[in-house]
Amino acid sequence: MVIARRLAASRLAGAGTSLPELPASVPLVAVGGIVGIMAALVASTAIGSGDYGQWLMVSRAFGGATTPAYRALSDVPPLVPTAIAMIARLVSDPILALHLIGFLIVAGLGSALFAVGRAVDGRTSTGLVAVVLGLLVTDRYLELLAFGGLLQAAAIVFLLVAVGAFTLALANPARERRWWMVGSAALFATCLTHVPTATLALPVCLAAAALSVLPRDGMVPRTGAGFTSRLRTAWPLGAATMAIAAYWVVVIAPASIGYVANPASLAWRGPERVIEVLAAYPPTLVIIGLGGVYMARWAWHLVRDRRLPAPTDPRSVLGVWIGASWGAYLFSAVTGAATDYPRFGPLLLAPLLVAAAAAIGAAGASLHGRWPGRATGERGLVAIGLAIVVVAPFSIARYQSEAHGYELTDDRALAAAAAWADSRLVPGVSILAPVREAKWIEGLTGRPALFSSQIRYAFRPIEWERGLAASALLRANLAMANESFVLTMTDGAPSSTDGQPRSVIIGANHGGEIVDLLRLVPASLAIVDGAGVTIASLPALKPDGLDTTQSPDRLATTTRWTGTRAGSPVSLTQAVSIERGTTWFDLDLHADTGTPISAVVVELRPPSGVALTDVVAANGTAELTFARLGRSAPRLRLAVSGGSIAWAPSGGLIIRTQGPDLSLRVTDLTAGGASTSLRLLDPRTLVADYDVGAAILRRDPSYEDRRRRLEALGFHVAHVEGPYVVMVRTGAAVPAR
Incomplete structure (x- = not known):
């Protein structure tokens, strides 16, 4: 009887707050279940990407531990590395700390998707659909966790919160100051999390905030009095945005210079790669198409009726969000900015995903209005459940396959080999290793590692030079470059x-x-x-x-x-x-x-x-x-x-x-x-130049050749840990006591 009365009450309440004929708590429970399951899935999946090791290394700087001297960490946004350092200190296990931070990011992502979806039309069902689309249908956000894009994933969480807050400020004038402060705080957190995302988030959020400041009695008041009154009301928002803009100019803009100057980006990670990435998985294309059609239909009605959007229409925020995001991408492409374009993918998808969720929510409400006896809330929930059953396994499988592709051969053996080498080497000497293992070695020990990485994935000249040296040590008797x-x-x-x-x-x-x-x-x-x-x-x-x-x-x-x-x-x-x-x-x-x-x-x-x-x-x-x-x-x-x-x-x-x-x-x-420029790479000189005291090699088809090459340079096999072999250079070990 209690359930029946609640269902009856929900029918009277209409479709404004929830799925028709369902208590508002039902979508919330569904959201909690989906978010909890996906966060647990990510947290329990093996990690091995070098990016995880890199962020572990960065977190050492914010936790007071040693870091490689050649690493310039002053321009790294501090929020996520600080969180990793704090969690690692609490659990006394750096690898577990990375799993836990992944759990928190996925939980935050799901919660933020729900919040911004609900903010668009007030329906919890729209928030539920946004969570389903973001975590179970598209693969773009889980893919960030697969390769270790922790900073961008966390920044997207804060961006979603900021946009949702400014949307609520637009729709709720009585509480607009509260939402302005929430949006400003989330925008500042974005700036403290990921430089490229913050570069795009600033115009998006400023445009959304500006919409919420416009007078409520019309988008274009007949006199200046309306604007003057609104500006007096919005001074806290203005002060906050000015402070954030100043931080962007002083900190974010200089830090972003290196991200638009990679010589290999345009040819290998250029603008067309964004389209390839978004089109690689059909469900993502469906989301883009659905969101695009929904917003195009809305814009067409405005043009047809020769009117501006209503002052409190949340779709205005979606419109400026889409325009600012895609405009930034197109501007970068047209001006030839040499940046990592595939990282635009999740940012370009986000507003269209929310629009797609709003489209599905609006369609459900419309069907319920036409056929209230057939398009019930229970059937809507069943439809969402069936969609999850059909699509989610493929997205989860793609995530797990991607994550396993980055998996280390044996993470515990690598940690043990790194600890053994660290405890026996003279302080400050470098360890030569393959790229993925090398980044983990830096994260686990704080020692500098020498490794060869592809230029398109590195954004600092010192990394290109060190990579060239590592390649010569592992492959060459001698090398020359221009x-x-x-x-x-x-x-x-x-x-x-x-x-x-x-x-x-x-x-x-x-x-x-x-x-x-x-x-x-x-x-x-x-x-x-x-x-x-x-x-x-x-x-x-x-x-x-x-x-x-x-x-x-x-x-x-x-x-x-x-x-x-x-x-x-x-x-x-x-x-x-x-x-x-x-x-x-x-x-x-x-x-x-x-x-x-x-x-x-x-x-x-x-x-x-x-x-x-x-x-x-x-x-x-x-x-x-x-x-x-x-x-x-x-x-x-x-x-x-x-x-x-x-x-x-x-x-x-x-x-x-x-x-x-x-x-x-x-x-x-x-x-x-x-x-690089004209350069002679003699391995004997490189060992001294980069103070290489040890090498950690995998037992793979290249191992024997590399072992012989390093033995000729004065290294010898000193320790074996599972698939990893530690070679130490004579004179680089701490004298035995």
Whole structure:
């Protein structure tokens, strides 16, 4: 009977506050259940993304612990790192603290979606639908938690709260000052959480706040008295927004400069990637379409009736939210801002998601008005439940698959290996490691780590330089770089000093990112006599010395090789030279034998995972096109003096010249902005320059080669922890007591 009376009361109350014929508490219980389940799911899913380790490292600075000296942390928004530090101190487990912060962010996201959805039309059912769409239908918000986008996810929570508060101020004049203060506080929290989100949130919230300040007796008063009165009433809001704007100018704007200057962003993470990301999952497209149609229909009615929106119409806030968000994205795209465009995705989706929730809520109310006996609240709730059952498993599976893709091989073993190394190394020395593990090592120990990361994911020049050094240590006997190429000399043959490199991996600047496109195949480098018989190949010759020539504008490395064939001496000289500011490098070979030389032959072959799709060759010149990487296909031009270039059965290229000399020039045709300049990378020098005292390696297919390379540099295997091997450099460990 009690339930029946409540249902009857809800029928009399109408559709303004809840699902028709359902007590207001029912949607609230549903929201609580969904949010709790999804927050628990995120908190219990294994984390491994390097971003999680990075934020753990940042939190050390706000918790009073040591951090790597090379890290510039003064411009990192403090709110989330401080929360991580506080939770870690409470639970005495930094990894558990990250799980708990994920739980809190998802709980906050669900609550904020409910609040802003309900603020739009006053229906708790709309808030419920917004939660369902945000956490169970689209994958855009859970994806942030999968890769460790904690700061942006938390900033979106505060942005939603701010917009919801300004919407309520618009619809509730009697309590507008309260909502202004809530909105201003949430906007300031956004500024303290994530710089790019705050950059977009400021115009959105200022526009929403301005709408709520307009006089209630009309959008455009006939006299200035209405505005004057409203401005006197809104002075606290004005003061708050002025303070936030000043903080943005002084703190946020300078901190955001690095986020719009990445040389690889436009070609690899450009504006078109936003559309690709949003269109990659059909349910997200449905949300965008539904929200867009709802707002377009509203705007069309205004245009058709030649009127302005009602002063208290919350859809005005949705309109300025959509306009400001998409306008900021389009402005960035048109002006060529080199930023991480996929991060726009969740921000562009948010207002359309709320609009879609409002559309579904309005449709439910309309159906109930037409067929009150059929379109009941119970049936509406069942429909939402069925939609969850149909769509949610796919979104949850996508989240879990994404999260598992970032998962560490063994997080506890890595933590133990990092702790072992930290306790035995001299204070301040660096640890060399793969990128994901390295960020966790910094977060767990506070020691600097040296790791190689892709340029498009790093936003500071010091990170690009350190990444280049780490790559050389892990892969090269020697490396040279300029603005367009990174030439990694590898496959070292044992020599009296060190491994003398036989192969060259050609890494080219493609749209600002360095990508390996070709590799010189030592076994195919041959000296051929007049009968077409190979006199000697490079592997058959012994190393006879390596010389490096340096000047401010040019680097050259020459290797010499000797041997005998049929009692006659054979020698080969291989020289690689590169110059500052050029888009090319030269490879020169000279052979000398006791018998006439007909030709020198070299093969260049794409590395695994790279496909050479087209070669246009004529008169000793060839233009190469590779499979698309990023926005476009990498292209190189090869020019050989007095020789020919042809396809090889292996999928590479055979380069042949007549006589004992081969001179090849390789030109980069798709170079973007530079991330480095002329630089010689000698691993022995790099160990000293970056004070590398240890390396933590995974046991994977590259392990043996990396172990041997590091052993040649004075490292030895000192500890094994599960799949991780700790190598320590002689002299870097604390002396045993």
